Structures are given as structure tokens and as C-alpha cells.
Amino acid sequence: MSVPAFAKALIVAAAALLATSAAVAQTGQFDLVGPSLRVSVRHGDVTLPLSQVPNLTAGDRIRVAVDLPPEQGAHYLMVLAFLRGATNPPPKNWLTQAETWKPKKAIIDTVVPKGAEQALVFLVPDTGGAIGAVTSAVRDRPGAFVRASQELNQAMLDRARLAAFLDGIQRHDSTRIAEVSPQLAQSLAVKLDTNCLLRQADVQAACLTQSSNAVVLADSQTSSIAETLAGAPVDLALQLSATPQGGYGYYSPYIGVVRDLARIFGAFQSAQLQFIPALSEQDGGATGLLLNAVPSFRRPQSVLVVALPPVSAPKLPPLQSAANAPLCLGRSGLVLPVNGAPLVFATDYPRRMALRLRKKDGASIDLPVAVDAAKGGYVLASAAPADVDTAMPGVLHGLWGFTPFDGPGFAIGDKAACTVKAAPPRPQASLVTKSVERIAPPGPMPLRLEGENLIAQDARLTFSLRTKERFAPGDTVEIAAADERLTTSVPLRLQDAQVAVATVAPGTALGPSAYGPLRFRLKRGDATGEWQPLMTLVRLPTLSGFTCDAARCTVSGSNLFLIRDVGTGGAERTAVPDGFTGTTIDLPAAAVPPTSLSLALRDDPDARAVATLSH
Template sequence: MTRTIASVAAGVATAAACVLTPLSAPAEVAAFDLAGPRLTVTVTRAGVTLPIAQVPDLAAGDEMLVRADLPADQSAHYLLVVGFLRGATNPPPKKWFFRAETWKKKQRDLRIKVPAGAQQAIAFLAPETGGDFGTLTGAVRGRPGAFVRASQDLNQAALDRARLDAYVTGVNRRDAEGGTRLEEASPALARSLAIQLKAECLTRPAELQAGCLTGGREALVLSDGHSSTMAEALTGTPTDLAFQLSATPQGGAGYYSPYIGVIRDVARILGAFRTASYQYIPALNTHDGDRLALLLNAAPSFNRPQSVIVAALPPVGPASLPPLRATSPAVAQCLARPGLVLPVEGAPLIYATRYARDMALRVAGRDGREVDLPVVADAERGGFVVREPVPRSIAFEQELTGRLHGRWGFTPFDGPRFRLQSPQDGTWRAGDETTLVAGRDNAVELTGAASACIEAMELRLPGGGVRAVTWEARGANRVSAKLPLADVPPGAVTLRIGRYGAADPIDLPLRAYTEAGRIDGLTLHAGDRAGTLAGARLDTVASLTVEGTVFTPGALARVDGGDRLTMTAAAPLSLAAGETRSATVTLTDGRTVATRLRVAPARPAATLLTRSVTPASPPTPVSITLPEGVVAAGDRLTFSFRATGTTRFTAADRIELGSDDASATVAVTLQDAQVGVAAITPATALGASAAGPLRFRPVQGDIAGDWQPLATLVREPTLTALACSEVCTLTGRNLFLLAGVADRMVPEGFTGDRLTFSPPPRGGPVPVHLRDAPEAAATLSLPPTGATP
């Protein structure tokens, strides 16, 4: 049979042209949802036989058993051919191709040894024509590069499809359970499997969420790094062509996922081999033990041109081990905790395939003997789950390290290490200076052994009542607990501490005391409405009265062993610094207590005069114009202020600058006793993450004035290019600092380096919304028409 085979370059060019052609309908990529034939495949290496579902890679010398599982009433005769390739530019020898006539029971099994030097393996199911074997091997040997690429891309697509199937299965399982499990599980599944989560689906009614989350499935798959690295390492050829093209505007501006890009590429490459007699159609592998179920995206033809099914087998070469990392390596976990989860990241294929096997957590006992605890990957929980309880017959040190290990196919590998704790026989105790006060919640610091192994705490009251206690680990041997004593009378209480892996809880006896009330007096700065009442048990204060002016209580704080209670009046008192007045405190039980009011010197006060901003660097071709009152964190802000009231500035005074999360002292240059000037670079003084309202206040000695608004502080992305035609493309770094550009909203946690949006009418300024100040009217100027980055 004669045939004409296009060159490899023409095949790849055809694939690239198809991806680059603007397509409005993603339906051109047919889904692999047509069930094809099955293959049974096992691989034996060094005396160990594994089903194909556990084999991520082949090696020279491996013994393979390959069989086509066709139905007993199969009428069309298929020739099963398995061939090996050794790169795009090195045709394989004829002896690297093996055949089985599947319609003959005694000849349908292929027993093959992987030849030395092979890099790829590929299987064909071809209709029997008489010259089919020679024609097929001739096609592969004549143009090996196209089949190398097809093998590589089919393997990549199968790995992506496995992650997608695992995600869809997990979503459907949780949806069947009902309740809120789907809302909790879908983000975790998406993170573990590197799937693009449609967050808007979780806002829909519960009965519509699963369908929304799994709709448009092929576009959900993201490049996970590990599978592409595997393909590159095992085949020696690049895998990122479709990935790159799918992210271009011509390729759909990211609409097509890598999975779609790969299957488009394969279809076009194999399409270049179509002749009057044969057409090649790709098959996608799904694993189930030793079975390879072949999924087709085109119906096979038994008329001319007849269809040859092409399926990829695992690549040949050294194993690319999963790049597992511990998600929180510094956080200790309790080894005795039932269902202990070892959180990992970096390798979604551990959840989507069965390549990882014999996985275990290896820990050493106190006697040095190592113990392997079997673990299983759980995508919803984000790591490996210890399947069996820790044997109680083995004693462990309080602090120990566990190591994840197992096999990736045939290859042993060690995973990350985890910091672990084991419950000990010692006790927990409160500090010697701990004094519990009845009638309020009490924070207590506890010390003991293995804080990660605390399972629960409860407070047992004198009358037999039980209350749950919240706590937080403060280290390996320290815990901060909050005891609920708000309406508990004085007396003995017991803090019960339950621990994972320990049969008996620890009972810690405590006593709650009545704190003697004490009123030390009210201090008020001249001109202020609010002052500070000092004493003890100030939670019982209902009000304070001075010459007919009533002060009401506000925030209560505990300072240096006593209480400090803010008391506020409706209007300031007309009293000068140094004066004192008698005052009456009314308690919540109706009793009254006499005390004194002391008037301290007035606090310093100032108002903003002017401000100016000096950019940190010269203007760039692409920059954001900020409105008045909004300052970039990296720019230098200079402002002046004027003293108000009785305030006069001296050289010893200073200005304090603050945001919501940080504060700093600014040097002041005085114009005179009433006007001063200060300058600061907020990012340097307050930290690179400072953002939001920026305030200042004068400080004289240890007395600070009221905060005054200064500006709104924002962080800006680094913009490198802006090009517009029908759409605009903005390129830069840290684009997650943008909340929106024109009609494009930027999702939270955005990690890309480019955004596309529609240009405004008539080429006017583009409205920009910064995440730190979304209401600020910032703008971005468009480049001249026709300009390029």
C-alpha cells in the first residue's frame, strides 16, 4: 500500500497554525468521551510486576505484557503493534516493533523487553489489511518526530485528564452527600489537583453548584509543573508549545487550558498522516489497575480511509520523582492524632494517579527502632493521611521528626520531613503567679509537654457544670487558654485536658477568687472629653459624675496588674491643667464610691497644612496617575502641619506616623513654634506591606495627641508595557495589587503577569482600581494608536 506522509515540520506547523487561528467556538476540540478498546498491560522490573496504573515510566530491560481486550464477538480484525522510538531525529530499527494478531487467541499476547536506547513507547490498533504492519512501521520510521511528539502530548493529556477526573469525582461525591460539604471540599480539591476553581459557582443554590463547578471541564486544568517536567525529562523534547500558544490572545487569551492545547496539537499532528487508505486517530489513556481504557474523540472508520488508533505508553527513561514539599514544615503535629494529615504540595499527580505506592510515614521510637505508618493521599484534605493508629506499645520522644517515603512506580523516593510530637506522661500546670478572677473570662498560660497533642479542654465547675475551653499553642510546651468564668462564683474549678493517644485526661485544680474592687481616680487631659479611670474590678463601674457631668465607661484594659477603664463625657469640662475635682463612681450593683478627678496638661494638637509627593523614580511609559490624597508607598511624602489650641512645638517634639498595622516616628524640622515640616518614605518607615489610611499625630514627651488624617497609602504594581488594538494588554509584576482595570476585574490572589481589557471609548484615560484603595479615582493613560509594548 502506498501513502504520502507530510513532513514533521509541516505537521507541527499545521498544529501551531490551528492553535493560533482565532476560534470563537471551543467545540472544535472534540471531547474524549467515546469508549474505545481496552489494553491489558503489566510491567516487570527486577522480579517485581506492576499493573500499568502504577508505572509512570519504563526502563531498558523492562518486560512488558500487552494484550488487546476485545469482546468475544469482535468482528473487525485488529493488529496490535507496539513500537519504541529513540527521539525525533533518530529512526528506530525495525526490530523495535512488535505485533500481535488479536483475533488469534494464541498470538494475541505481546511479551516485550524494552530495548536499550529507547525513549518513547507507543501502541497502535490497526485494521487488518495484509500490508498493515509494514505500512505502519514504515510510517513511524519515516517520520519519527511526529510520533515522538504525539506520544509525549498524549501522555501529558492523560495526566491532565486524570487530575480533571479526580476533581470531578470528588465534587460529585460531596454533592451527593448534600449539606455544606461541597462548599468546603471544592476549594481544597482544586488546590490539591491544580484545577481552576470557579468561585462564583459557590454563590449559587446548593443544587446548582456541582454542575457549575464541573462545567466546561477541559478548561479547568492548569499546568501543574510536575507532569510537564516528567514529559520533558523522559522524552527529551519540549512540551510547552501548546501551553504557550493557549495563553496568547490568538489562542483564546487563556480560555484554552493546557489540556485543550495538547489534544488540539495531537489531533493536528496525526491529521497530517491521513491518506486514502489510513487515518490516525489519537486515544487518551485512563488507568484502572492493569487495564488501559482508551478514550476516543472521533469514531473509528472501517471504510477507506480506515482508522488506526494511536495510544501512548509510559515514556522510557529515568523517573521524574514528585517534587513534594511540606505545606507547613514549622508547625508541629501530634503523631497520635487519629487521621493525622501530613499536608503536602507541589505534585497533584499523587492524588490523580496510582504512581505513588507503598507510601508510609517513617518515625523512630525511643529505642531507635523505626516504624512505618501506612499513609494514603487525600486530595480533599490536602495531603497524606495516616491510615492506622500509632502502636501504643512503642514509646516515642516528645519531639521527633517523621519522613515520608515510598515508591514512584518502581523507583524508591523520600518525601519531605515533618515535625511531630508525641503525648507524654507528664502533667500541665499554670504559672505560679496565675490568679483567676471570678466573674470574667481569664487568660491563663499553661506549660507542659507536647502542646500539639492536646485534643480538648473543658472547665468543670463546682456545681457539676462543664464548659468548653478555647486554647492556642504558643510553642512546643506552652498553651494559652481562655477560661469562661464570666458568671461563675468564686470557688474551686478544674481544668480537664484531654490528649490524643492518652487514655486518661489530665485534671488541673484551680481556684477563682473575688478581686477586691478599688477606685484610684480619673485622669483627664485639659480640653479632652475622655479620661482614664485606674483601679481594680472596674468592670463593675456603671458611670462617673463630676459636678453634674456624667462619664460613661468604654474600653477596659489590664495594665501592670490593675484595670484601666476609658470614661467619656458628652462634652469637655472647662478645667485647667493641675486642677482637681471630687467625683462619684456608681457601680453596677447601685453602690457609689467617692474618688478624685485630676486634670493633666492638654495633649498636643496639630492640623495638616499642605503635602507634596516626590516619585521614587522618573515617570515610565506605563504608569498609574493617582488622585489627590493618594500616595504610593514607595514615594517620598513631605507634609507640613500647624499647632492648634495651646500647643507650641519645641525641638524635642516629634511626629508619629501610623497606618492600620504599623507606626513610625518621623523627624521634624520646625519653621517656628507653630509650624513644622516632616518627610517620610512610607514603605521604608512602615514596611513594604503598609497600606490604607495614613495618619499623623504630635508627641510631646510621653503624651500623644489625637490622630489626624494625612493621606491614603497604596501599593502599586510594576507596569512594563501596554498595547492596545481591539483589546488592551497590560504587562507587569504584582498585578494582584490591582482590583480592576477598565472593564476587567482582577481576581484575588492573581499571579499572572498580564491582563487584557477593553479600551475605553475615544481612547480616554483608563480607570484603575487599586486593591488598597478601590474607591480612589486612579487612571492609566493609553498608548498612541498602533503602539506596541
């Protein structure tokens, strides 16, 4: 994805690394596009852009330039600083500077010194004393910048995985979202909001890319210290520190990192300088910078802090084979399924990947492969030749940055094992119409659901289906709740060969724990059709009374914890706390007696129930 300098807001970062200052309010979200760097690394005789370099090594030659607009008004000094651990200040000659506004002095070209462990780039306003203050900060408190380097690098890798997931969703037609999104989530170790898959196909992508339930999971490769809550990538809707879950400590490990970084950078705020972390976004040869605060060119002036990859031994991806059967190499578009290393799907670190095979004459052959997160592995560019020795496994191998590595091996199927057997066609049916009937006796204060797509747990649903072929004897319709462990199969009554009717009481068939979006599919023997949305199942409280006096109004009943908030007709609504166990809810006194109660239900964000009041 292209990143124009100072142009537009991009996807919100998965991490909210906050640099606080008494003078400057910051959002905590990396939603401001800063300048971009062009960084290349030469290792031996090979030069790569930073996007393909997972780690630096002593002796590597680094070349760093910054892309600033031609009309850039403020002059920036660029400083490359190497660190050697939290307790060992770096020597002064480990800090190299460039004057970015002077063509002949705008580039840093230096070698990673022996003993270095971290590398940071600073963009410093060209004012008297600023560069000296930065140098002093780095040498006086190296541990703070070591920690900042580690956390910024981790946030960059986590965000790359989330961005790859969102990009994969947006690349596919809406009719395939339900099919590809679970595999994308598995490949990239992202927790999927499965409720989105129960919606209509044309809104599934928007739900997945804006859901506050997207979570980047910890994995063995990136060693994420906690789950990272991902903000809404388009409307910048979510801030981790503002979520109720965060306030109650559910995401407290990650919030701890946010607070640590605030303290790290806050320690160096002064009347002269303010340090701002910049999150890297790799795009080919460019390293875009995302900021979480508007840079200031007045005192305290902002210093942008960018983390480069760690100076360390390469950490090779722990790729594992996910194949459950021998590979049939004669098939075009064959997928080599892998798991265990989401960064192979989210970054450009893996290079020249190929499947190495042994031929019957003993010679080796490499078949190029391309990664595809939506397919869960590497895809062969072409079929294998006929003289492959199927007794020898094929080995996935390539380069991880500059380092060669061998991945997992795959068993190769022989001619008999690879004989294609035609699968039976999947039965398909579409929803024609549906009707809902309440079967439980009404309570003291009956509730009416608002919305044609809602069904109460004490109701019966009758719906009809149409197929383009013919219904077969024994066909059933399978119904599932949001919790996929809760399913039921319902027999069909045929109107004719193409139209059938089914009746079910979801609350009874699926059990008292079922709620949320329901979906259905046609089932014929062992063959099943595609899941399709049906209705949304909601649980209702029982209201027993409503009274008002001069001080307050009170609604009473049971199972009131199923209510999210209550309104009496005006704009003001009364929230019901999580885990509420009481039998009464106090509401503000009303100047005019209300004629109805509006209940927002917990089982669906848009579900409302109305109770008509009699006076």
C-alpha cells in the same frame, strides 16, 4: 471508574488533540469510548499494572493485550513500537505485532530495548498492506510520533488530575462542597470557579463539574506546557478551539499543541490509513482508550495510536510538607499535609506509602497512610504508639512505581504541644427575608431588574437573620463579593434575642469594582460562621434615549460596556463587543415600534434589565 468497551461517553478530555482529515469530521474532544488495553510491566522481580508505572526502563518486560468484545467484527493487528528519538529511526525489530483475533497470537510479550526513549501501541485494521504502511510511517518520520507520544502522555496526566477533582466533588454530600472543593483544587492544581461556591448548596456540585472555568494548572511535576481548558464533563458542552478566549489567543499555547498534533497525524493520512490519537484512562489493571473521532473501517481505515509511559529515569514527585505545626500522632485520622506534586493525588504511581518514625529504643516503625485529596495529604491509618521519639522527625516514604523515594519530614509534637484546646462554637444564623430599595434617582430611562435575587449597585439591601441560640452584643454580619478581597462588616439591630436586621448599600460598602454573587456570615469576635449566599450584585448602564427610523433603531447612554446584548422583544438580539467604549448601540429596524428593551448584563449570565419605552 470502570470503563466498558464501546459502551458510553465518559468525561470530556481536558485536552482537544485533533487529528484532522478531509474525509472525516472529528469533534476534537475525547468523548468516545474505545477498546481497553491490559498492560503489565515487569521490572526485576516485581510486576505492576500500567496504572502504577510512571516510566519504563530498558530491560523491563512488557505484556500487552487488548480487550475486544466477543462479537468484534473487524480484525485488528496490535503493534508495539519503540522509538529512540526524533532523528533516529528505530530498527524494524523494535516493532512487534500480535493478531488479536487469534488466542495464541493475541498478546505481545517483549522487553524494552536498550536505547529506547518512547513506546507506542497501534491498533491496525487487518487489511493487506496496512501493517507495512504503519511500519513505514514510524520509521520514515519518527519525530512526529515522538512528539505525539509526549503530548498524549501529558494530556493523559492533565486529564487524570481534572477527573480526580470531579470525582472528589461527587463523593461528598452537597452540604460539604464549599468546604472540600478549595482543598481539592489546591491538591490537584486545578483552578476553581469560586462563583460556584456562592450558590445554593444543592447546585454547587453541578456548577463545579460543568463550569467552563475549570483549568488544569501547570505544575513542576508534570511540566505542563500551558494551562489546559477543561470541557464540561457531563454534557460535552465545550470545545477549546471554539471558545472566544481561544480565538483571541488567550489559550494560544495550548491551541498550538492542538494544531501541531493535527499536522503530525495529518502528515500520514492517505487513501489507505487515517491515524487517530487515543487518550489513556487508567483504571486498575485496565487502560481505557478515549477517542476523538469515530473509527472508520472503510478506506481510509483508522489506526488507533496509544502512548505508553516514556522510557526514562524515574522523575520522583517533589513532595513538600505543608504542615505549619508539629504533628500530634496520638490523634486518630491525623492528616500529613503535602503539596507540590498533584500526581500523588491523581494517579496510582505512589505505592506502599507510610510514615517512618523512630521509637525511643532506636528502632524504626512504619505507619501506613492513605492519600486523600479533599484533606490535602496522607491520612494515618492508626495512631502512633506511645513510645515514639518526638525529638526525631517522621519521614513520609514509599515507592514511585518501582523506585523507592523519601518524601518530606514532619516535626512530631510532644505531650504539651498536643494538648487539645476546645475551640469556641461557630456562630450560626439563617436568612429570614430581604428587601431592596433603589436609593439613586432614576435616570432618563429607568431600568427594572428581572429576578428576586438581583440587586443593583445603586440600591440598599435590608435583610433579617435568625439564630437558634442568642445574638450577642457586638455581633456583626460580614458581607463579601465574588472577589474575596472586597468585604464589609455591618452592625445588627436586634428585634429580639433570636432575630436581627441588617442594612447595607453593597455598591457603596464594597466599592465600584464589586459585582457578582454576594455572601454573608455571622461574626462574633474572632469566630465566624459559614458563608451563605445572599444576593447577586449587578452594575447597570445609564440609558438616555431610544430612536428608530426606517434603517435602524439606536439606544444611547453611558457605561454601555456593562451590557452583553440587547433585544427589542423578538428572538434576535444584538451583541455588544467586549471593551465597548461607545455611547450608542445600533439595533435592527423594527416593523412595529418596540415597547421595551431587554438588556442582558455582563455581571451575571442570567441577569436581565428591562427598560419600558414610551411613544
